[in-house]
Amino acid sequence: MTIKRMTxxxxxxxxxxxxxxxxxxxxxxxxxxxxxxxxxxxxNKIKSLGPSPLSGGFDMSAIMSSCEAVQGTANVVGG
Amino acid sequence: MQEQVxxxxxxGKVDIFLGYKMIQGHPLPYCFTKENLDDxxxxxxxxxxxxxxxxxxxxxAEHNELKIGLLTRDxxxxxxxxxxxxxxxxxxxxxxxxxxxxxxxxxxxxxCSYLEPEHAPPVKKMIGIDNNMDVKIAEExxxxxxxxxxxxxxxxCIKCFGCRDICPVCFCKECGLxxxxxxxxxSIPPEVPIFHLVRAVHMAGRCIDCGLCEDACPVDIxxxxxxxxxxxxxxxxFDYTTGTSADQSPxxxxxxxxxxxxxxx
Numbered sequence: 465m466t467i468k469r470m471t472x473x474x475x476x477x478x479x480x481x482x483x484x485x486x487x488x489x490x491x492x493x494x495x496x497x498x499x500x501x502x503x504x505x506x507x508n509k510i511k512s513l514g515p516s517p518l519s520g521g522f523d524m525s526a527i528m529s530s531c532e533a534v535q536g537t538a539n540v541v542g543g
Numbered sequence: 544m545q546e547q548v549x550x551x552x553x554x555g556k557v558d559i560f561l562g563y564k565m566i567q568g569h570p571l572p573y574c575f576t577k578e579n580l581d582d583x584x585x586x587x588x589x590x591x592x593x594x595x596x597x598x599x600x601x602x603x604a605e606h607n608e609l610k611i612g613l614l615t616r617d618x619x620x621x622x623x624x625x626x627x628x629x630x631x632x633x634x635x636x637x638x639x640x641x642x643x644x645x646x647x648x649x650x651x652x653x654x655c656s657y658l659e660p661e662h663a664p665p666v667k668k669m670i671g672i673d674n675n676m677d678v679k680i681a682e683e684x685x686x687x688x689x690x691x692x693x694x695x696x697x698x699x700c701i702k703c704f705g706c707r708d709i710c711p712v713c714f715c716k717e718c719g720l721x722x723x724x725x726x727x728x729x730s731i732p733p734e735v736p737i738f739h740l741v742r743a744v745h746m747a748g749r750c751i752d753c754g755l756c757e758d759a760c761p762v763d764i765x766x767x768x769x770x771x772x773x774x775x776x777x778x779x780x781f782d783y784t785t786g787t788s789a790d791q792s793p794x795x796x797x798x799x800x801x802x803x804x805x806x807x808x
Contacts, residue, residue: 467803468780468793474806475776476743479682479769480736481690488805505808517690518736 484513544640545583548612552577557612557638559602561595562586572598588614588642594711594755596622600631608636615639618753621786622711625751628791631714667763671695674757674765678772697739699762700732706756706766707742712749719745739769746770747777748785748792 470488477486487506491499551557552575564573564582570591575582595613602609615623620639626632663673672681672692684692707713707720719725720733720741727734750770757767774785780803781793 465793467805471780471803471806472747472776473744475780476740476773479689479772480693480740481684481686481688483686487808490805502808509808517687517694 482517484509485516544588544642545586547640548575548586549580549583551612551638552580552583555610557610559609559611560586561598561611561613563589563591563593563614574598592616592618592753592755592758594622594709594753595619596626596632597709597711597714599637600626600714603632603636607633610636610638612638612640614642616642616644618644618751618755619711621751622753624786625712625749626714628789629712629714672765672768674763674768676765676768678768678775681768681772694735696764697735698732699764700735700738701762702731702733702738703761705759705761706764709755709759710746711753711755712751713745739764739766743769743773747773748781748783748794750774751786 467488470486474483474486477483487502487509489498489502491502548560548562552560555577558577560575562573562575563570564575564585565571565587566573570587570589572593572595573582573585575586595615596619599611599613602611613619620641623632623634623637623639627634663671663675667673670692672695681689704720707718720738726738726741732738750773752767752771752774754767756770757763757765760766777783777785777792783790783793785792
């Protein structure tokens with residue numbers, strides 16, 4: 465059941481654009497090497513992803529400008 | 544229909560009947576009783592839509608033997624199924640009169656008028672999420688754009704709790720969203736995106752896609768789209784169809800054969 469809940473949450477976060485920051489694995493207390501390997505690779509992944517876009521508060525102006533850049537237009541009229 | 548309600552009330556098949564009555568020009572939910580049979584001539588059916596089943600739940604919580612009749616559209620019926628499953632209403636005490644939903648392009652035999660929402664204004668289309676958008680299209684945006692579009696929508700929230708209050712399948716006595724240790728208080732918008740993600744998770748296996756939340760939302764957050772996605776995942780991962788499945792949602796069960804594998808890092 466845990467795996468289903470986690471899969472659910474991973475997909476929900478991905479839908480919001482926060483994929484890859486949640487990981488689940490089973491490691492027995494006898495599997496020291498697996499623990500090291502999982503923690504190391506996940507740490508490396510998080511480092512490569514950089515800080516969470518949610519960290520340091522929420523900056524709407526950055527979002528507005530990035531969206532405008534994505535849309536390739538700066539003039540928003542009406543609304 | 545009025546005759547049937549009158550008959551039910553007179554014969555004691557139901558103690559109260561929840562329907563709509565025109566009050567000062569507005570079609571509002573109204574409780575018809577045996578004591579005021581004359582009122583029944585004011586019973587109307589129109590486009591107006593409220594969670595009559597939610598009112599029934601609240602009434603049944605205080606008077607659990609009361610027999611309640613109500614008008615139901617398709618969405619009300621799905622909500623009733625969920626409420627029965629979760630033991631919030633006893634199906635033996637509920638009698639329904641089905642009424643047709645309002646016609647729309649989406650449903651041949653008519654559906655609620657809300658299913659064709661207004662066209663999104665240009666700014667919303669450009670940097671937000673169009674409420675009419677298909678889930679698949681919302682998934683196709685690149686990661687950063689998807690994130691910023693959703694954050695644009697969620698930061699509009701004024702924490703009015705309208706989505707929760709109107710929701711026919713929100714029945715918890717204490718709401719986690721109002722718990723100061725779980726969701727910080729004192730600022731607007733409420734914690735983005737946690738506030739809405741908490742609600743989305745709670746809607747998994749519960750939401751019956753009536754769209755009342757989105758209808759109630761004063762800032763037009765595409766909640767219905769979000770909950771559709773959530774129920775899509777529930778259907779894919781748990782093989783559970785909300786509103787028609789006969790069991791409680793799999794979120795509160797333990798132990799079954801594992802068919803999934805953990806995702807690679």
